[in-house]
Amino acid sequence: MLPPGASDPMDALNEAQRRAALHDSGPLIVLAGPGTGKTRVIIARLRRLLDQGTEPESLLALTFSRKAAEEIRLRLAESVGPTVADRIHASTFHGFGYSLLTRFGDMLGLPRERDIIDSAQSRRLLRALIHDHALLRELAPSGPDAPVAAFREFLSRCRRAARTSADAQTFADTWARRLRDDAYSLTDEARQAESFKHRLFADCARLMTLYERACLRRGALSYDDCLTLPLRLLDEHPVVGAILRQEIRRIVVDEFQDIDRGQIELLQRLAPPRSRECDLCVVGDDAQAIYGFRGAEPRSFARFAELWPGAATIALGVNYRSG
Numbered sequence: 001m002l003p004p005g006a007s008d009p010m011d012a013l014n015e016a017q018r019r020a021a022l023h024d025s026g027p028l029i030v031l032a033g034p035g036t037g038k039t040r041v042i043i044a045r046l047r048r049l050l051d052q053g054t055e056p057e058s059l060l061a062l063t064f065s066r067k068a069a070e071e072i073r074l075r076l077a078e079s080v081g082p083t084v085a086d087r088i089h090a091s092t093f094h095g096f097g098y099s100l101l102t103r104f105g106d107m108l109g110l111p112r113e114r115d116i117i118d119s120a121q122s123r124r125l126l127r128a129l130i131h132d133h134a135l136l137r138e139l140a141p142s143g144p145d146a147p148v149a150a151f152r153e154f155l156s157r158c159r160r161a162a163r164t165s166a167d168a169q170t171f172a173d174t175w176a177r178r179l180r181d182d183a184y185s186l187t188d189e190a191r192q193a194e195s196f197k198h199r200l201f202a203d204c205a206r207l208m209t210l211y212e213r214a215c216l217r218r219g220a221l222s223y224d225d226c227l228t229l230p231l232r233l234l235d236e237h238p239v240v241g242a243i244l245r246q247e248i249r250r251i252v253v254d255e256f257q258d259i260d261r262g263q264i265e266l267l268q269r270l271a272p273p274r275s276r277e278c279d280l281c282v283v284g285d286d287a288q289a290i291y292g293f294r295g296a297e298p299r300s301f302a303r304f305a306e307l308w309p310g311a312a313t314i315a316l317g318v319n320y321r322s323g
Contacts, residue, residue, distance in 0.1 A: 009044040009079055013037075020314045021045045023281070027271075027311035029256075029301055030283040036316035038283050039068075042252055043075045045281065046088065049250055050080060056087035058249040060270075063092055064258045072254065093263050097226040100233065100240075107237050108229060114219030122222065123148050129210050135203040138196070154204040155211075159224040162231060162262035165212055168205035175201065227262050234269045241269050249278055256284035259300045264307070273308045280308065 013021060017037055020030045021044035032038035046059055061076075063069045069091050076085035089096065101110060117125075126148045130136055136147035158168055175198050183191060215221065221229070234241045251271055253259075259282075271278035286301050305311050 009040065009047055012040065013044055016314055016316050017041045017044070020281075020283075020316065021048055023312060023314065024279070025312070027273075027279075027304075027308040028281040029304060029311055029313040030281065031286050031301070031313065031315040032283055033285045033287065033316070038254070038316065039071060039075060041316065042072060042254060042283060043079050045252060046076065046250075047079050050084065054250060056084050057089075058247060059088045060096070060248045060251045061088065061090040061254070062096060062251065063090075063254040065255065066092055066095075068254050069095070093266065094223060094226040097230040097266070098221070100230045100244075101221065101226065104233055104237070104240050105229075107240070108233055109216050110229075111217075111219040114221055117215065117220040117222050121220065122152075125214060125220075126151060126207070126211060129207060129214065133206070133210060135207050136200065138199065150200070151204050151207055151211075154201075155208060156224070158208065159228050159262065160260055162228070162260075162265050164228070164232065165205065165208040168201075168208055172198070172202040172205040227266065231262060231265055231269070234266075244270060245272075245275075245278060251278060251280045253280070253282040254284065256282040256304070257286060257300055258284070264300075264303065268307065271308075 010018065010021065014037075017040065020028070020041045023045075030038065030041060032041070042061065046061065049059060050056060061069075061072050063072065072090045073085060076088060076090065079085075089099070091099070101108075101114070105114065106112075123145075130147050130151075136150060139146040139150055158164075179191075179194060179198060186194065215225065234244075248270060251267070253267070267280065271280040282301075282304055284300070305313075
């Protein structure tokens with residue numbers, strides 16, 4: 001697999017890095033702080049799998065930032081040559097999700113022509129839906145943009161928590177029943193406050209359903225849709241998961257400290273815990289979470305160990321950047 005003039009990446013690894021690259025007995029956590037050579041380990045691990053006869057198309061490398069994905073692609077090309085590297089799927093989670101929608105989107109009713117919806121287009125669509133269906137009227141006195149802003153925050157929270165419109169509607173119905181059951185145990189003030197919050201939530205839940213349907217009809221995808229719709233696809237059409245698990249045999253995830261719940265759920269579907277269908281390795285810095293502001297799972301590595309019991313942990317302790 002070595003292209004002309006290329007060196008074996010294993011030759012440059014220290015003991016811990018080598019153990020991480022060679023590990024081949026179940027799920028693996030690689031704790032790698034800045035300067036400890038995590039990208040070097042990822043490339044060496046992928047390269048070792050190729051040398052053992054793994055088909056490039058069955059390897060999947062996922063990251064959170066485009067910069068990290070591009071670095072992996074470039075380093076792979078240097079290590080195994082561009083022809084082989086191009087056959088390995090290395091992308092962000094959202095890029096991978098978009099590729100699934102391109103391939104299987106018709107199963108969700110997506111039209112052939114689709115595009116990423118921008119913020120201005122999203123706001124215009126939401127204003128029209130709010131007006132046409134008389135939703136969130138109690139927020140109108142706060143300004144014309146208040147209902148849209150409130151819904152966008154609601155939608156963002158739902159998607160970070162991997163909650164669907166059906167989940168939101170179910171919770172709204174449960175909340176309504178609880179309000180009826182507790183009506184006589186609450187003071188008038190508490191009942192009014194709780195009813196107000198429920199009305200806003202119920203309107204947001206209905207708007208979420210309307211908005212998702214409108215976007216699907218138009219083929220208008222948001223950034224978050226590139227993760228939430230693949231999850232829906234895998235849940236509603238189990239055959240898609242079966243196909244992917246046959247095709248993808250080895251997964252490496254970089255920047256795992258920035259994982260959120262939806263991305264963990266995607267990994268669970270691609271590499272089910274306690275399943276031998278797929279090998280899963282996650283790499284990252286447990287002390288650093290630069291995407292925490294957007295809802296990263298605060299206990300990502302501990303959560304991984306809970307979901308994939310028996311996972312090995314290897315810490316890369318040598319910092320090659322320190323003076």
